[in-house]
Amino acid sequence: MPETIRRSDRLPESRYGNRPTMKDVAARAGVGLKTVSRVVNGEPGVTPETERRVQEAIDALGFRRNDSARVLRKGRTASIGLVLEDLADPFYGPLSRAVEEVARAHGALLINGSSAEDPDREQELALALCARRVDGLVIIPAGDDHRYLEPELKAGVATVFVDRPAGKIDADCVLSDNYGGARDGVAHLIAHGHRRIGFIGDMPRIHTAAERLRGYRAAMEDAGIPVADSWMSLGVTDPQRVRRAAEEMLSGSSPVTAIFAGNNRVTVTVIRVLAEQTRRVALVGFDDIELADLLQPGVTVVAQDAAAIGRTAAERLFRQLDGTLVTPERIELPTRLITRGSGELPPAD
Amino acid sequence: MPETIRRSDRLPESRYGNRPTMKDVAARAGVGLKTVSRVVNGEPGVTPETERRVQEAIDALGFRRNDSARVLRKGRTASIGLVLEDLADPFYGPLSRAVEEVARAHGALLINGSSAEDPDREQELALALCARRVDGLVIIPAGDDHRYLEPELKAGVATVFVDRPAGKIDADCVLSDNYGGARDGVAHLIAHGHRRIGFIGDMPRIHTAAERLRGYRAAMEDAGIPVADSWMSLGVTDPQRVRRAAEEMLSGSSPVTAIFAGNNRVTVTVIRVLAEQTRRVALVGFDDIELADLLQPGVTVVAQDAAAIGRTAAERLFRQLDGTLVTPERIELPTRLITRGSGELPPAD
DNA sequence: CGTGGATCTGACAACGTTGTCCAGGGCCTA
DNA sequence: TAGGCCCTGGACAACGTTGTCAGATCCACG
Incomplete structure (x- = not known):
């Protein structure tokens, strides 16, 4: 009795316990398959009366078009x-x-x-x-x-x-213009009198990090300031290591007076570190952060849109x-x- | 010459300029369709040599299984x-x-x-x-x-x-336990001596807003404090209206000494308003916000996970x-x- | 009353995949 | 050497939808 085989017997793994198909709708409405398709897709060429019958069947069965099949057929x-x-x-x-x-x-x-x-x-x-x-x-x-x-x-x-x-x-x-943004940000610090400026950023294999580093170097070079290796920390992102990096460049023999933070996560951690310092250290961060204006002092940033x-x-x-x-x-x-x-x-x- | 009809002629709207199918792979590898399917899905029953040939054809053609067809067939x-x-x-x-x-x-x-x-x-x-x-x-x-x-x-x-x-x-x-959280937050303000406490929240038709309002009322009632209508602002979310609401409950005849903010967006706006006030107004917000600990004072919140x-x-x-x-x-x-x-x-x- | 045309409807194939089932071939055993 | 079994591979149908195309229906008009 192959007629009694139900779909669920053949596809026991299906989660869609016999969902109604257009065929089911067509049978119930007493019309052809294609007519259902036409109604569902709002195509012309269906009398209002037929459309009503089809719509009724759709609602009664809770039919919903299967987009997988549609995609397969249409290609988009x-x-x-x-x-x-x-x-x-x-x-x-x-x-x-x-x-x-x-x-x-x-x-x-x-x-x-x-x-x-x-x-x-x-x-x-x-x-x-x-x-x-x-x-x-x-x-x-x-x-x-x-x-x-x-x-x-x-x-x-x-x-x-x-x-x-x-x-x-x-x-x-x-x-974003990572290079230009970073260069402007660092130049801004230089314009305010800083010469020993730290940079904390991500791994240079990440393009944005490399560009921002390049912007930092360019600004320093434009101002004729040689950069000490100890001022740069590359490839750190997790809070603990950022913290350590910041603390190191703030102590040492030639401590920085300003920090340029390479992204928003770094900025946030640096803010925390600076809040603990007695000395006032300048900060410019790449990426805006929420509430930056309400902090003491407000955080100057290079914002991306x-x-x-x-x-x-x-x-x-x-x-x-x-x-x-x-x-x-x-x-x-x-x-x-x-x-x-x-x-x-x-x-x- | 129907043989010369190409798929792209029949489906000009397709974006997938003749993507290779399993059939194409099978033809190139000189095997049957199902064998390709077996290789692609890692099913057993294929000799290493056959598998190698199929894999080669896959790489050469840049074949990628069409999941729409797969979904259609499998139901999940x-x-x-x-x-x-x-x-x-x-x-x-x-x-x-x-x-x-x-x-x-x-x-x-x-x-x-x-x-x-x-x-x-x-x-x-x-x-x-x-x-x-x-x-x-x-x-x-x-x-x-x-x-x-x-x-x-x-x-x-x-x-x-x-x-x-x-x-x-x-x-x-x-x-989240919106009711309990709000009640605790407001009770916290009451415990610190406040009696005129404002509430700014979303429309009560939103469940969370309604529950938080209920928590506010419960805490006030538990403390035996009657609530003035002018202390409550419901249904405001956009910054300008939150600002106005906050300013109103801070002036008036019986100004509030503390505000409970119904969600993070409200909290942020209220922080801005309070920063402009000369008088110190207490604040507890529902939802945590980033950097809340770095503000002056730090923002006390009811945090959801x-x-x-x-x-x-x-x-x-x-x-x-x-x-x-x-x-x-x-x-x-x-x-x-x-x-x-x-x-x-x-x-x- | 027959024909033409317009309008509506439905049968059918195809999309690319997977499950079923069977055929063929090699190997082992009696 | 014949018989049976296992292993590999392939033909075929089905999943639910849409495009094609031809058939059916209806009306107006000659």
Whole structure:
């Protein structure tokens, strides 16, 4: 009696206990399959009376179109992927939101995941999204080799890198002017009389960190100030090590009178360290932080516009999909120096 | 010559310019379709030599399995949806991250979107995710009627509500103890001698806001303090109106000596207002905020554990999918009062 | 009353994958 | 050497949807 075999017998692992399909709706409404499809998709060519019957059947059965099947048939998913580096980082909230807004405006869903700064995980995630056939990818890279994406690019997956450029492939990217921002920030400290200025940043293999370091060096060189190795701390991010790095450059034989912090997490830790010091030490941080204006003194920062970056990236993505954009470009968005007090403190030897 | 018809001619709208399929791989490797499937999925029953040939073809063609087709066939997507309320709110970063970690541990992808506190948008988003056939949904509700999810629940979509309970349906939910937290926070102010205590919170139609208001009232009643209407401001969230509300309750005929802020956004604005006051006004806020300890004075808060909430919710979701969890439950996680100074200021009349 | 045309409807194949089932070939044993 | 078994590989159908195309229905008009 093969007629009595139910779907659930053959697919016991299915979680979708016999969900109604268009076929079921069609049977109940007494119409053909395609007519249901037409109603569901609002296509013309259905009499109001037929449409009513179909709609009734849909409501009665609780039918919901299966987008997987639709995607398979149509070839487009109307979804884009976002691979970010750490969802908990406040910098990525507005960025992610901006990307989502643009996606929504284009009728697309956003699928995302975070790489936790692990290149392997970034790759795994990006490829998983490609396997889902997202129409495009916005990636905040953790690694520096993205050749694994070549087949995807060739297959037409729109791709935009954000915050850091792609490695070893030619792709669109939207960045902040990390070099210029850092240079301006350090020059600001120099303009306020500082000469011994510390720099605490991430590993230079991360593009943003390298650029900001380059900006620091450039500003120092422009002012004719030789940089002591002990003033620089590269590759530290976790609070404990940042703390130790800061304390070291504040003591020693030629203690710094100002610190340039390479990102928001470093800035926060440095603020804590400086709060414990008796000596007033100037501080400029890269990335804005919430409540920076309410601290004593207010924290002077080089601010990135995370929302603008996300918006720009997403818009480029959809222009790639439109076909209005072909040649990969690198776009650098300006940063803004926001003076609030900490960067204007004079040197205290 | 129908043989010369290429896929791109028939589906000109496709973005996936002829992506290779298993069929293509099979042809190139000179094996059958199913053998490729076996290699791709690591199923047994393929000789090393055959596997090598297939793998070679895969690499040469840049083949990537089409998960849409896979999902269609298998019935499970190994993905869960997260509908949150505002990605830019720092409270949701850790929550989202925790959900993602759990999903990842279960081999699932996370698809998310934010409702911007709009009930219609929440519904639209949740149903779109269901159409994608996510295995489960974690929802931070914006609306208070979730009957639209009934067919989905019936179809076996695992669902957990977070931060606020579901409306008009019976579903799992994971919340903070908003009532108890607010009561404790206000009691803390009372214990430090305050009697005229203001409350600024969101619209009471939002469950969390209502519960926190209830906690405020309970604490006041426990202490035998009658509450003046002018001490309460409900339904304000945008900075300007919060500012005005705070300023009003600080002036007037019976000005408050302390304020209980109903959420982190309110807290931040109130801090700004209080910083401009000559009189010292005590403050306790619901939700922790970054750098709260570095302000003068430190901000006393009732902290929620966003990560724990997210983790608990996601774990329950997967237990629903396992079948180890059947009966919907409401779980309330405790809050923690963190004293940092602002809540311990004595009343200054 | 027959025909033309417009409008509506449905049968069918295809999307790319996986589960089922069977065929063929090699190896072991009697 | 024949028979049986195991191991590998492949043909085929099905998942739920949409595009194509042809058939059915209806009305107006000659």
